[in-house]
Amino acid sequence: MTDRSPIEFWFDFGSGYAYFVALQIEELAARHGRCVRWRPFMLGAAFQKTGARGLSSTPLKRDYARRDWQRIARLLNVPFAPPPDHPQVALTATRLFYAVEEQRVDDAPRFARAVFDGYYSGVTSLSDVRPLLELMRDLGLDDQRAAGRIANPQFKQVVRDIGEGAVSTGIFGSPWLIADGEPFWGWDRLALLDEWLSRGGW
């Protein structure tokens, strides 16, 4: 039997496959009596370290991924309509997430879900601060305080350190899930993670 430690969910808001995990992970975790620890980070920074390239930097992979995202969205019956310049650099959304978490840790996943829902419905940016602050207000969160925090150089460094810490432990993709130390990379590993939690590993 495994213990009941939280499932870590590392992601870049601009990762289409992370969006699908964001829609499904809380329900999956709850079935196993687990919480989810939402951890956005900048995947581009990880690529600089690993020498990998994003899906959207390779034309054939990008075309395949676009087709794959659409059919997964149809399968799950959810929208998938990010802005035309998808994937946007998610630095502002990532910093705001940690500003929310600093205020009240339980609000952060709710904010993350709203960012995912808004961005993949084509109504929220990941990089422009204005619509993201508006989204915070809609959720009843303190957007003015958050706006102040993300302008603070020390706070920016804290967020950078979280991402660099993740990469230094071997996280090089998004979405990236960790359960009891076991890593699962990709939306397509949800079924494997589910089985892993059911059996307590194998």
Next chain:
Amino acid sequence: MTDRSPIEFWFDFGSGYAYFVALQIEELAARHGRCVRWRPFMLGAAFQKTGARGLSSTPLKRDYARRDWQRIARLLNVPFAPPPDHPQVALTATRLFYAVEEQRVDDAPRFARAVFDGYYSGVTSLSDVRPLLELMRDLGLDDQRAAGRIANPQFKQVVRDIGEGAVSTGIFGSPWLIADGEPFWGWDRLALLDEWLSRGGW
């Protein structure tokens, strides 16, 4: 309702995830009344065209893949013990496959399965001709004729053209499955392919 056209299975013998598909695809296809068209090709040649790199060329990805292969093998209760120099360049095995197919098309999948089983049990090479010919003899295939064919420059070109043709239609990974024109990349898309065939697409 879909028609009953064969499922195309494109793969590099040196691709660990292709091995798992090789173990599962015939059973999956049969449940949907489909045949499988086995199509080995040289993934390295595809990488040259797409600018992508293999899993094993990126240290972090290689380490993750090794862990992932082992846990999938334990899940499926199958061996996963390729030679230490895995992934081997599968040119000889690929040419021999098409030499077998040329003799009798139904023998080729049987040969491919034997190559996969042998290589991932650590007993067959993908590049040395001798153990591969021995494996052919064990299957009752005409190894001497095949040995002659794979030394023929025109035959080599035919095999090269098959792989280049695949890449030119957008196939850039292994395993790669196509059902009724719809592409599925990766072992982890078998469940999606299964659903796709059940519903006739969506």
